[in-house]
Amino acid sequence: MTVLSSEDPVRVFQQFATVDLLSHGRAEIMAGRGSFIESFPLFGYDLDDYDELFAEKLDLLLQLREKPRVTWSGRHRAALADQPVFPRPVQDPLPVWVAVGGNPQSVVRAGALGLPLALAIIGGEPARFAPLAQLHRRAAEQYGHAPLPVSINSHGFVADTSQAAADSFFTTYAEVMTQLGRERGWAPMTRNQFDALAALHGAVVVGSPEQVAEKILFQHEIFGHQRFLMQSSLGAAPHREVLRSIELLGTEVAPIVRAEVVERTGAAT
């Protein structure tokens, strides 16, 4: 996720346009306000402007993807007077998702602007996030937009067996969470907590291909989402196991999920 609030939208656009060119049109921006706030004092921003910063910078980012020359002014970034911004991406428009941790205001903004929603679910019970997806849908309708995609973004890991997945992922996941927690006053991550998160109703999507498919489909009943995005490489996860997780997600999990979603909705995904 790009913490757009403390970034410069021009640089963000240039960087993602570059990645889009290198990847022949596969780059996407997930822009958010930031669940961690260390970047605000580092780049001279005031937390009192937390929401205004994001709204203003999102506005500029959306203008940059509309056309190569932009005239713009705001409170938190130097004005642009018909400035050309290059390179231009392959995709027109370059996809911009609004990334949200649980804030209703951000969800409404995404729907109102006609932007897809990337819902980060990395703790607690995913079912509790259902009202946010509904709020997004309703805001989009009210502002006259066609239905917008929703993505569920979670930590997760796939291995050949349930046991291997949990054992492999727990080590680095707990290390990272405990380290982050030390600076933020959380208790260290225990295996019990992890097992609760890894259960069907928990936020972490870890297991054998069948288990992971089951969990994604369980969440699909709640959200009816169009995309599930798994972040597998937390900390120093062994690269070979991360590659294997990606392979299993693509070759074994995805076909099960796609077939079942077609069955449920009658629609191709």
Added chain:
Amino acid sequence: MTVLSSEDPVRVFQQFATVDLLSHGRAEIMAGRGSFIESFPLFGYDLDDYDELFAEKLDLLLQLREKPRVTWSGRHRAALADQPVFPRPVQDPLPVWVAVGGNPQSVVRAGALGLPLALAIIGGEPARFAPLAQLHRRAAEQYGHAPLPVSINSHGFVADTSQAAADSFFTTYAEVMTQLGRERGWAPMTRNQFDALAALHGAVVVGSPEQVAEKILFQHEIFGHQRFLMQSSLGAAPHREVLRSIELLGTEVAPIVRAEVVERTGAAT
């Protein structure tokens, strides 16, 4: 080269520290004021502050590499109040070169600060740049620094034969130079001009391994420099030929140059 004047030194440091970690300590920053000035209005900077911007941002960059927590204030970037800046690079300190196109003031600054000099020679006769290398050496002495490295950075290309090198490089080189020139009022790059640049006294280092070694050694008589940096991929140069150029530079050119420099100076390089 990083146009530090219109960059944020904190982001630059974070990005290069990340590359340094990924590459196990092989990242280097070449910081310059910018020979092209398009980035100034784009990021809200005034060309009237051209030199002050660079001096101030270089000062911050050097503080960031000294220690993880920095307190700093200046005119052109938000102040830092004992802010921790992460990640930290492998190298301590992370190398910072001052990249110069021909400006004596920048050369003196590099020497005075005890920083190595990256001299970009991409046009004209390299011999005319000799006084700059001397100026750097003298400034370093005056400020009590040990002798500092100098790098000559030029466009160039190595192929198995002289003809193949020139033909291959000319196409994309002329395309890029002509395209840049259109926005800047230069005449289109012709093959005659290119051949003059590619001759022994010209700025472009193109040819067979023997020719390229000869040219680097010719320049070494002028500059006594410690590094030669060749930029081979201008525009859409065929990737395979660029890889071959890099291979020839490492396996054929470098051994000739190293052996001859040892002979000349009696020193390992």
